[in-house]
Amino acid sequence: VQLVESGGGLVQAGGSLRLSCAASGRTFSSYVMGWFRQAPGKEREFVAAIRRSGGSTYYADSVKGRFTISRDNGKNTVYLQMNNLKPEDTAVYYCAADLNVIIRTTPSTYDYWGQGTQVTVSS
Numbered sequence: 001v002q003l004v005e006s007g008g009g010l011v012q013a014g015g016s017l018r019l020s021c022a023a024s025g026r027t028f029s030s031y032v033m034g035w036f037r038q039a040p041g042k043e044r045e046f047v048a049a050i051r052r053s054g055g056s057t058y059y060a061d062s063v064k065g066r067f068t069i070s071r072d073n074g075k076n077t078v079y080l081q082m083n084n085l086k087p088e089d090t091a092v093y094y095c096a097a098d099l100n101v102i103i104r105t106t107p108s109t110y111d112y113w114g115q116g117t118q119v120t121v122s123s
Helices: none
Strands: 003-006 009-012 017-023 032-038 045-050 057-059 067-072 077-082 091-098 117-122
Touching: 003 091, 017 032, 017 091, 017 117, 032 067, 032 077, 045 067, 045 077, 057 067, 077 091
Parallel strands: 009 117
Antiparallel strands: 003 017, 017 077, 032 045, 032 091, 045 057, 067 077, 091 117
C-alpha cells in the first residue's frame, strides 16, 4: 500500500484545513486508517483513526471536537477535517494504515506510512 497525503499549508489560528490521504492498491478497505502528527523535537503522536467500514472513530483528547476523520473506500481516500486550528496543532501530519481490526494508537503498530504534509498554524 502506498499512501500520499495532501492538503497541508499555512493557516491562521481559528482557521480550517482538510487533509487527504490517497491509497494505492485494491485492499484499502481492509485497513484501519490513522492520522498522526510530529512537531519539531517531539515524538510522533496519535491524532485520529477510523475503522475499516468507517463506522467507528477515535480521537486524541487534544483534537476531540475540532477534528473529524472520515474515509471513502470507493475512492481509496481518508480525510482529516481540521477546524478551529491552534498554533499547537503545527506539525507534519502523516496518514498510516493498520491491518489490525481494532483501532490502535501506537505508531509502531501501523504497517504503512505516507510521506507527511506540513500544517502550520500562525497565531
